[in-house]
Amino acid sequence: MLISSCGSATAPEPVEQIIVSEPGTEKLVTNSDGSANSQDLAAAGEAAFAICKGCHVVEPGAASTVGPNLHNVLGRKAGSVEGYTYSEALAGSDIVWSEAxxxxxxxxxxxxxxxxxxxxxxxxxxxxxxxxxxxLAAQSN
Ligand code: HEC
Structure with a gap:
């Protein structure tokens, strides 16, 4: 088996890639089953997240506002943000935040x-x- 050499000390710094497209030629990238590509979904989600933003931040380590910080929420136990005061209902819910x-x-x-x-x-x-x-899944590092 070939061991990848990625991460070796001699690896070049990543170069930022700038993608230029003609106006009007942008199209939604879809998977083979026709569902939207997850990167495009996340981009659409950033816009849709505007309605959550009044109450939630997603930046790592940022202080919670009206609602708890949602950084890394996927896979997190409900009601577990340090220093945020949850309702008893949510804190005692025993939910782990999966997509479903x-x-x-x-x-x-x-x-x-x-x-x-x-x-x-x-x-x-x-x-x-x-x-x-x-x-939200993309807000994990
Ligand atoms: C009006 C303010 C408000 C808005 C808007 C809002 N939330 Fe919340 N959210 C809260 C509050 C307050 C809590 C804590 C609830 C509790 O303790 O019962 C919460 C809790 C949560 C939790 C549980 C987090 C945890 O740590 O367990 C998730 C997930 C969440 N919100 C997602 C969203 C998303 C996604 C949106 C946008 C679609 C949104 N919220 C919009 C106020 C808001």
Whole structure:
């Protein structure tokens, strides 16, 4: 088996790639099954996340605002941001935030966790939720 030499001390610095495209030629890259490419989804999700931004930050280490910091939320135990005061309902929910759990919560926070303090920000459109979740998944380092 060939061991990759990536990461050796002599590897060149990564060069920033600038992609120039003619106006109007941009198109959504899709996977072979026709679903949107996850990078494009994350980009769409950044725009859709605007409705969450009034209450949530995603920058690593940033202080929580109205809601808890959502950096690295995927795979995180619900109610576990240090220094943030959660509702008892959310803190005691025993949820680990998978894509499916996030989808259900964002669709209907109160329906998913009765008594949560997240009283706004529900997103009824499934495509928007998928994009937001892809964006959140990308906010992990
Ligand atoms: C009006 C303010 C507000 C908006 C808008 C809002 N949230 Fe929240 N969110 C909260 C609050 C407050 C909590 C804490 C709820 C609790 O303790 O019960 C929360 C909690 C969460 C949690 C649980 C995090 C954890 O650490 O367990 C997730 C995930 C979440 N919000 C995602 C979103 C997303 C995605 C959006 C946008 C679609 C959004 N929120 C919009 C206020 C908001």
């Amino acid at each position: 759990e996030l989808d259900a919560f964002i669709a209907d926070p109160q329906g998913k966790i009765a008594g949560t303090n997240m009283v706004a920000g529900a997103v009824s459109d499934a495509d928007s939720r998928a994009a937001i979740i892809a964006y």
